[in-house]
Amino acid sequence: MKPYYVAMIEKDVYWVGSRDWNRRMFDALIPLPQGTTYNAYLVVGKNSTALIDTVNPGFHSELCDKINCVGDVSKIDYLIMNHAEPDHASAIPVILDASKQAVLVTSKKGAEMAATYFKVPEERMKIVGDGDSLELGGKTLRFIEAPWLHWPETMFTYLSEDRILFPCDFFGAHTSVGLYDDEVQDLMPLAQRYFGEIMMPFRRMGAKAMEKIKGMDISIIAPSHGPIYRNPQRILEEYRRWTAGETRQKALIVYASMWGATEKMVKAMEETLSSEGIEVRIFNLAIADVGDIARELVDSRAIVLGSPTLIGGMHPLATYATSLVNVLKPPAKYAAFLGSYGWGGGALRQAQEMLHPTKMEIMGAVDIHGPPGDDEIKRVAELGRQLAGKIKGSEATIATSSAVA
Numbered sequence: 380m381k382p383y384y385v386a387m388i389e390k391d392v393y394w395v396g397s398r399d400w401n402r403r404m405f406d407a408l409i410p411l412p413q414g415t416t417y418n419a420y421l422v423v424g425k426n427s428t429a430l431i432d433t434v435n436p437g438f439h440s441e442l443c444d445k446i447n448c449v450g451d452v453s454k455i456d457y458l459i460m461n462h463a464e465p466d467h468a469s470a471i472p473v474i475l476d477a478s479k480q481a482v483l484v485t486s487k488k489g490a491e492m493a494a495t496y497f498k499v500p501e502e503r504m505k506i507v508g509d510g511d512s513l514e515l516g517g518k519t520l521r522f523i524e525a526p527w528l529h530w531p532e533t534m535f536t537y538l539s540e541d542r543i544l545f546p547c548d549f550f551g552a553h554t555s556v557g558l559y560d561d562e563v564q565d566l567m568p569l570a571q572r573y574f575g576e577i578m579m580p581f582r583r584m585g586a587k588a589m590e591k592i593k594g595m596d597i598s599i600i601a602p603s604h605g606p607i608y609r610n611p612q613r614i615l616e617e618y619r620r621w622t623a624g625e626t627r628q629k630a631l632i633v634y635a636s637m638w639g640a641t642e643k644m645v646k647a648m649e650e651t652l653s654s655e656g657i658e659v660r661i662f663n664l665a666i667a668d669v670g671d672i673a674r675e676l677v678d679s680r681a682i683v684l685g686s687p688t689l690i691g692g693m694h695p696l697a698t699y700a701t702s703l704v705n706v707l708k709p710p711a712k713y714a715a716f717l718g719s720y721g722w723g724g725g726a727l728r729q730a731q732e733m734l735h736p737t738k739m740e741i742m743g744a745v746d747i748h749g750p751p752g753d754d755e756i757k758r759v760a761e762l763g764r765q766l767a768g769k770i771k772g773s774e775a776t777i778a779t780s781s782a783v784a
C-alpha cells in the first residue's frame with residue numbers, strides 16, 4: 380500500500396478520490412487547463428460502510444489503496460452510484476469484486492445502466508427512489524432523484540447527520556487544485572465553465588433539482604469533480620441564477636476570419652457595444668478555448684457570429700461554434716451575423732439555417748462583398764446599436780456592475 384493522504388471531511392467521512400493533474404481534454408471536446416479530480420467518498424457507519432461513487436479508469440488501484448488507508452475495501456457494504464459515467468463508475472466491477480458483500484445502490488435507470496456498462500448482476504443491486512434512505516449506524520444516507528444532470532439516471536445522496544450533499548457532477552468544476560472551495564483562486568469561473576459545458580443543456584432539470592434541495596440544511600457540498608464546498612452559499616446562489624437562465628447585459632462575439640475583413644467588422648461591433656455600456660467577450664475561433672466560450676455562453680444575452688464565406692458556406696470553425704450553441708442551449712435571446720464574401724456568398728444563408736432551431740431573435744446581419752469600407756462599418760455600428768438596445772431593454776436585467784461573485 381502506498382502512503383496516500385486521505386482527507387477526512389467530517390468524522391468518519393473521507394475523500395478517497397484522485398487528482399488527474401495531467402488530463403487536458405474531457406469528452407473529446409473540452410480542454411481542462413488545470414486537470415481535474417474524480418471524487419469518491421467513504422462513509423463509515425457503526426454497522427456498515429458505504430462508498431459514494433468511484434474514479435476514472437487508470438485510478439482504480441489508487442482508490443482501493445486509499446480506502447484501505449482508513450478502512451478495508453473487502454468490507455464495503457454499499458457502493459452508491461449517483462451517476463453511471465465511467466469517470467465515476469468505472470471502478471464498480473473492481474469494488475464489487477474486492478468486497479463480495481457489497482451491493483450497488485442506485486436509481487432505477489441507474490440499475491439498467493450499471494447492467495449495460497459494467498455488467499453488474501441484478502442480485503447485486505439495490506434500487507432506491509426519491510426519499511429512500513439507508514442506515515449505516517449513526518450515518519444515514521438519503522437519496523434524492525435528480526435525473527438528467529447530466530444523464531438520465533443521476534441522483535444525489537445526502538448524509539443527514541453531517542448535512543453533506545453528494546450531488547455528483549452537479550456543482551462540479553474541472554480543476555485538480557485544492558480540496559476545499561476556499562483554497563482555489565477564481566473557482567467561480569471554473570465552476571461556470573463546467574456548468575456551461577455539462578449542465579447548461581439541462582438547465583430546466585437543474586432548476587427542478589435546485590427547487591428540491593432549496594429547504595435542505597446543507598453544510599457541505601461534495602461534488603464529483605473539483606473542490607468540496609464547505610461554504611456552499613456562493614455556489615448555490617450562482618447555480619440558482621445559471622439554472623434560471625438569468626443573463627447579463629453581455630454580448631459574446633465568436634468569429635473566424637481568413638484575411639481580416641470579418642475581423643474589422645467584429646472590431647466595429649465591439650466598439651459600438653462597449654460604447655453602449657454592454658459587456659463584450661470576443662473569441663477568435665482559430666485560437667479560442669471551447670471551455671471559455673461555454674463559460675461565457677452561460678450568462679450572455681446576445682451572440683454575434685462572424686464568418687466569411689468559404690466554399691459556399693460558413694468557415695468550418697464558425698460552423699463548429701454554431702453547432703456548439705445548438706448543443707449547449709444557452710439562454711441568449713438575440714443574435715446577429717457579420718460576414719464577408721468574395722463572389723457568390725453563402726455563409727449568411729447557412730448561419731440562418733443553423734441558428735433557426737435556437738429560437739434566438741436574429742436582429743440583423745451585415746454580409747458584405749470584400750473588405751469593409753466606411754459605409755459597411757457604419758452599417759455594423761447601426762446593427763450594434765440596435766442589438767445594444769435589445770440587450771438593455773430585455774427583462775430580467777442584471778446590472779453590469781453586479782459582477783459574478
Ligand SMILES: Cc1cc2nc3c(=O)[nH]c(=O)nc-3n(C[C@H](O)[C@H](O)[C@H](O)COP(=O)(O)O)c2cc1C
Binds near residue numbers: 635636639691723725
Ligand atoms: C479558401 C477560400 C474559399 C473561399 N470560398 C468562397 C466562396 O465559396 N464564395 C465566396 O463568395 N467567397 C469565397 N471566398 C472569398 C472570401 O469569402 C472573401 O475573401 C472574404 O472577404 C474573406 O473574409 P475574411 O477576410 O474575413 O476572411 C473564399 C476565400 C478563401 C480563402
